[in-house]
Structures are given as structure tokens and as C-alpha cells.
Amino acid sequence: MKSALKQDPVGICRGCIHSKIITSSKGGIFYYCRLSESNPQFAKYPRLPVYRCPGFQKAISKTE
Structure with missing residues (x-):
């Protein structure tokens, strides 16, 4: 069984x-990494899906 992340x-x-x-103007969705700056x-624009990244920091949701 695959995990939800996979x-x-x-x-x-x-x-x-x-x-x-x-x-994009054509409706495409891309994930831009601000660390690249x-x-x-x-x-x-990392190749998706990304399962491991040394720069990953969990975003805090408004419900937490």
C-alpha cells in the first residue's frame, strides 16, 4: 500500500x-521555489513530485 505522500x-x-x-495564462499550475533566488x-521549478528536499520547511496553516 502506498503512503498518502507517494x-x-x-x-x-x-x-x-x-x-x-x-x-500560467493557459491555466497550468507550477510550483516555484523561492530558495532558488x-x-x-x-x-x-522543481520536477514534481518532490519527496525529499534539504530546504523543506513546513508551512504553518492558519488552522494550526
Whole structure:
């Protein structure tokens, strides 16, 4: 049985504080990594799904 994370087509980027969702004019959705602005180790638009990332920091939701 696969874990819920392995079934997520985005992976951990969905819950990362450094992630910014970009919607194109054609309706495509992309996940932009803000860490790429200061560190070339991180891709601007990482290949999804991402399951491990040294820069991952959990975003705090408004319900927590």
C-alpha cells in the first residue's frame, strides 16, 4: 500500500514555506521555489513530485 505522500502528484512542495504557486495564462499550475533566488542548488521549478528536499520547511496553516 502506498503512503498518502507517494500518491500526491506534487509531494512536499505543496506544504513548504518556500513554495509559491504560479498559474500560467493557459491555466497550468507550477510550483516555484523561492530558495532558488539565493541558492543555485534549488531549481526554480522543481520536477514534481518532490519527496525529499534539504530546504523543506513546513508551512504553518492558519488552522494550526
